[in-house]
Amino acid sequence: MIIGCPKEIKPQEFRVGLTPAAAHEAIVNGHEVIVETGAGIGAGFADEDYIAEGATILPTAADVFAKADMIVKVKEPQAVERKMLRKGQLLFTYLHLAPDPEQTKDLLESGATCIAYETVTDDRGGLPLLAPMSEVAGRLAPQVGAYTLQKANGGRGVLLGGVPGVAPGRVVVIGGGVVGTHAARIAAGMGADVTVLDRSIPRLRYLDDVFGKEFKTAYASAANTMELACEADMIIGAVLIPGAAAPKLISRAQLSELKPGAVLVDVAIDQGGCFETSKATTHQDPIYEVDGVMHYCVANMPGAVARTSTLALGNATLPFMIALANKGWKQACKDDKHLLNGLNVHDGKLTYAAVGEALGIETVDPATLL
Ligand SMILES: NC(=O)C1=CN([C@@H]2O[C@H](COP(=O)(O)OP(=O)(O)OC[C@H]3O[C@@H](n4cnc5c(N)ncnc54)[C@H](O)[C@@H]3O)[C@@H](O)[C@H]2O)C=CC1
Ligand SMILES: CC(=O)C(=O)O
Numbered sequence: 001m002i003i004g005c006p007k008e009i010k011p012q013e014f015r016v017g018l019t020p021a022a023a024h025e026a027i028v029n030g031h032e033v034i035v036e037t038g039a040g041i042g043a044g045f046a047d048e049d050y051i052a053e054g055a056t057i058l059p060t061a062a063d064v065f066a067k068a069d070m071i072v073k074v075k076e077p078q079a080v081e082r083k084m085l086r087k088g089q090l091l092f093t094y095l096h097l098a099p100d101p102e103q104t105k106d107l108l109e110s111g112a113t114c115i116a117y118e119t120v121t122d123d124r125g126g127l128p129l130l131a132p133m134s135e136v137a138g139r140l141a142p143q144v145g146a147y148t149l150q151k152a153n154g155g156r157g158v159l160l161g162g163v164p165g166v167a168p169g170r171v172v173v174i175g176g177g178v179v180g181t182h183a184a185r186i187a188a189g190m191g192a193d194v195t196v197l198d199r200s201i202p203r204l205r206y207l208d209d210v211f212g213k214e215f216k217t218a219y220a221s222a223a224n225t226m227e228l229a230c231e232a233d234m235i236i237g238a239v240l241i242p243g244a245a246a247p248k249l250i251s252r253a254q255l256s257e258l259k260p261g262a263v264l265v266d267v268a269i270d271q272g273g274c275f276e277t278s279k280a281t282t283h284q285d286p287i288y289e290v291d292g293v294m295h296y297c298v299a300n301m302p303g304a305v306a307r308t309s310t311l312a313l314g315n316a317t318l319p320f321m322i323a324l325a326n327k328g329w330k331q332a333c334k335d336d337k338h339l340l341n342g343l344n345v346h347d348g349k350l351t352y353a354a355v356g357e358a359l360g361i362e363t364v365d366p367a368t369l370l
């Protein structure tokens with residue numbers, strides 16, 4: 001199979017879908033690898049690093065899309081990339097379709113087979129291709145939130161760790177999964193007073209067992225959420241219902257109850273965001289204010305630390321990419337129900353129920369396509 005990796009074109013996105021190490025494994029497995037020139041540069045990989053592993057460098061994304069059987073990327077294909085997809089081509093990347101009707105329409109029209117990293121599952125109920133980027137985004141969230149809290153950036157002027165004689169900042173994390181846990185650990189490490197809310201009592205029990213000394217937990221009823229939010233300096237949105245649009249947990253009307261200059265970091269923005277006033281921003285212009293409350297809503301946070309993120313993502317995607325290349329998507333998905341859970345679009349049909357529900361589009365059961 002010819003595996004193609006274009007350069008990412010989302011603003012300030014420096015990650016790359018294929019590392020030289022992954023190119024090496026694909027080539028050892030008998031595949032051809034083509035990479036757009038400069039694709040790895042933002043993550044610290046030169047064209048020569050790919051050439052040394054036996055890959056071919058092509059001058060444009062159009063060349064890569066035209067030749068490749070499978071396109072491996074990081075971010076959802078942008079409009080110009082979607083036009084280059086063709087029937088029968090395999091796309092393996094993040095998609096986040098539930099909040100994105102335009103992308104969904106284009107992917108359906110392309111006739112391509114699209115497997116979304118974020119809905120591939122594992123035996124323990126986890127999302128193994130989302131998890132590494134959730135770890136990164138979770139660890140970044142208190143860092144970007146702390147910066148936003150500084151007065152010159154529109155925040156309340158609160159130092160998360162406080163100082164002797166002055167209480168630390170209060171951080172509330174809504175959603176105690178991968179993002180939430182990593183965010184809470186870092187915020188606690190910075191000296192903040194941290195509470196994590198979740199709707200899953202088993203998850204709260206786990207967090208209490210493991211991190212009980214570092215941060216507090218609370219059940220995410222609407223009343224608890226607002227009571228804690230009203231006292232918070234920073235609120236980190238980290239909820240997920242896999243594949244689905246994020247539930248809205250703080251409405252615009254409720255913003256006036258928060259502290260002026262409080263900071264909302266909506267990590268769940270790639271699934272539409274969990275605050276009513278969230279809209280996706282970029283690393284170029286990440287922060288905006290609504291009713292005196294600062295919002296940070298960057299949908300590709302891990303792109304800011306492209307080297308760490310590319311290596312972490314590459315480790316996780318490698319075995320799935322090799323299975324897809326060695327067996328073709330159908331056999332690979334027959335052999336692995338977790339990979340089949342990643343299938344979102346095939347040959348003009350939507351195959352992921354939560355996306356269909358969010359967008360009002362009929363879906364087909366992916367198992368019937370094998
Ligand atoms: N903005 C960015 O750059 C990035 C965004 N993300 C996004 O972050 C979000 C969280 O991802 P993960 O932590 O990996 O998911 P996860 O599945 O590990 O955790 C989600 C948690 O939310 C909880 N939850 C669901 N509904 C809730 C509600 N109404 N109230 C309170 N808790 C609720 C679940 O019980 C679960 O513990 C996803 O939308 C993911 O796509 C992930 C990486 C990067
Ligand atoms: C998960 C995701 O959307 C990202 O890493 O950008």
Ligand SMILES: [Mg+2]
Binds near residue numbers: 096270299300301
């Ligand atoms: Mg994202």
